[in-house]
Amino acid sequence: MKIAMVGSGYVGLVSGACFADFGHDVVCIDKDPSKIERLNNNIMPIYEPGLAELVSGNVKAGRLSFTTNLAEGIEGAQAIFIAVGTPSRRGDGHADLSYVYAVAQEVGENLKTPAVIVTKSTVPVGTGDEVERIIAETGTKVQFGVASNPEFLREGAAIGDFKRPDRIVVGVEDEWAKGVMNEVYRPLFINKAPILFTSRRSSEMIKYAANAFLAVKITFINEIADLCEKVGGNVQDVARGIGMDNRIGSKFLHAGPGYGGSCFPKDTLALLKTAEDYDSPTRIVEAVVKVNDSRKRAMGRKVVDALGGPTEARGKTAALLGLTFKPNTDDMRDAPSIAIAQTLMDAGVHVVAYDPEGMEAAAPLMPEVKMVGGAFEAVTGADVAVVVTEWDAFRAIDLERLKGALNTPVLIDLRNVFDPADARAKGFEYSSIGRI
Numbered sequence: 001m002k003i004a005m006v007g008s009g010y011v012g013l014v015s016g017a018c019f020a021d022f023g024h025d026v027v028c029i030d031k032d033p034s035k036i037e038r039l040n041n042n043i044m045p046i047y048e049p050g051l052a053e054l055v056s057g058n059v060k061a062g063r064l065s066f067t068t069n070l071a072e073g074i075e076g077a078q079a080i081f082i083a084v085g086t087p088s089r090r091g092d093g094h095a096d097l098s099y100v101y102a103v104a105q106e107v108g109e110n111l112k113t114p115a116v117i118v119t120k121s122t123v124p125v126g127t128g129d130e131v132e133r134i135i136a137e138t139g140t141k142v143q144f145g146v147a148s149n150p151e152f153l154r155e156g157a158a159i160g161d162f163k164r165p166d167r168i169v170v171g172v173e174d175e176w177a178k179g180v181m182n183e184v185y186r187p188l189f190i191n192k193a194p195i196l197f198t199s200r201r202s203s204e205m206i207k208y209a210a211n212a213f214l215a216v217k218i219t220f221i222n223e224i225a226d227l228c229e230k231v232g233g234n235v236q237d238v239a240r241g242i243g244m245d246n247r248i249g250s251k252f253l254h255a256g257p258g259y260g261g262s263c264f265p266k267d268t269l270a271l272l273k274t275a276e277d278y279d280s281p282t283r284i285v286e287a288v289v290k291v292n293d294s295r296k297r298a299m300g301r302k303v304v305d306a307l308g309g310p311t312e313a314r315g316k317t318a319a320l321l322g323l324t325f326k327p328n329t330d331d332m333r334d335a336p337s338i339a340i341a342q343t344l345m346d347a348g349v350h351v352v353a354y355d356p357e358g359m360e361a362a363a364p365l366m367p368e369v370k371m372v373g374g375a376f377e378a379v380t381g382a383d384v385a386v387v388v389t390e391w392d393a394f395r396a397i398d399l400e401r402l403k404g405a406l407n408t409p410v411l412i413d414l415r416n417v418f419d420p421a422d423a424r425a426k427g428f429e430y431s432s433i434g435r436i
């Protein structure tokens with residue numbers, strides 16, 4: 001079947017390439033000509049493991065193509081996905097839906113054959129109804145349906161997540177659209193992917209509820225970690241112990257410097273706005289947003305304390321290992337490193353940093369931070385090394401060599417990648433999260 005993917009950003013590109021890999025005929029559309037030109041030359045606009053190979057393979061096989069022309073791209077497509085950005089609107093935190101609505105309008109104006117228009121972008125409850133209204137108001141005589149199909153892709157693991165999802169959620173309001181969506185996802189059924197059909201509004205709600213719940217889980221274990229440090233417990237053991245209860249589940253219980261990224265911060269805020277609009281507060285999520293925000297700065301203060309407190313720290317140097325919000329991505333959106341670096345600089349600490357993929361995106365966000373070309377270069381002469389992102393390259397780092405390069409052997413492990421006993425045995429003054 002033919003699928004059109006409007007928006008060739010992270011979600012659109014990964015989803016489009018995966019649909020093509022499953023044998024569908026896919027056209028990815030984007031209004032940015034330079035992005036389309038780069039994609040046609042197999043240059044990926046984002047870093048995602050395996051994506052360049054997946055794209056080039058399917059382009060060669062003739063199943064995947066790119067265009068800036070929406071009218072041409074959607075021609076004959078039975079499913080037209082909207083996968084454009086929904087950034088937080090400046091000022092009020094609402095999701096900005098102008099791109100989604102603009103696409104709906106253009107699709108309506110150019111529709112020639114029956115199609116289901118599917119919102120893949122994360123959109124507030126009720127957006128599907130609005131998309132339907134906009135398309136209907138273009139006066140199109142062509143049969144169309146509107147579906148909601150949220151994505152649950154993790155950056156860095158997006159291809160695997162797409163091909164072997166825990167579940168596929170589809171919100172539809174009629175049997176015809178349901179049939180089309182079933183065809184779209186049929187190739188995944190061999191991987192035993194369960195598909196949940198529900199109403200459009202429930203589907204839109206599922207995405208926000210899922211991300212908010214995961215943000216709650218992370219924030220909960222982060223606070224338990226702080227308490228562990230005070231009472232002398234080990235948060236990793238606590239996480240394991242509670243996670244063995246199937247009702248709780250073992251995933252998303254890694255304590256760290258707070259969640260960041262393109263989804264959790266934005267989606268939790270958008271959920272709060274919806275809750276406010278409907279006068280139905282989600283107080284747990286409100287607390288999570290506040291706790292997570294303050295946690296990022298608290299991590300900076302933790303480093304200042306390790307440098308001897310505000311007076312002693314002034315003029316010293318901290319080396320940040322990792323800047324992206326998590327490994328295997330170049331994404332810096334809402335990364336804890338931004339608040340950590342800022343808190344350190346506010347305290348008069350010099351900051352040097354290295355990240356395997358994120359320095360280009362990070363540099364404009366922290367212009368006073370000195371970016372260097374490697375982990376050892378960063379720590380040489382520094383007074384503290386801080387593991388901010390758990391890149392594999394840092395997990396395997398030679399601790400003896402690290403100690404030798406540092407001015408003072410202070411190691412702060414915000415991702416719990418090292419064994420405390422081992423780090424201390426090697427002579428480090430070592431602190432981590434929720435472990436003493």
Ligand code: UDX
Nearest residue numbers: 151152153154155252253254256259260261263325326
């Ligand atoms: C997330 C969701 O997982 C995905 O389903 C959704 O569609 C988009 O948002 P992503 O933002 O790519 O994906 O990253 P994820 O791996 O979920 O991590 C998000 C943040 O939480 C990162 O900052 C990560 O470091 C942090 N995290 C995650 C923890 O601190 N502890 C954990 O146990 C898990």
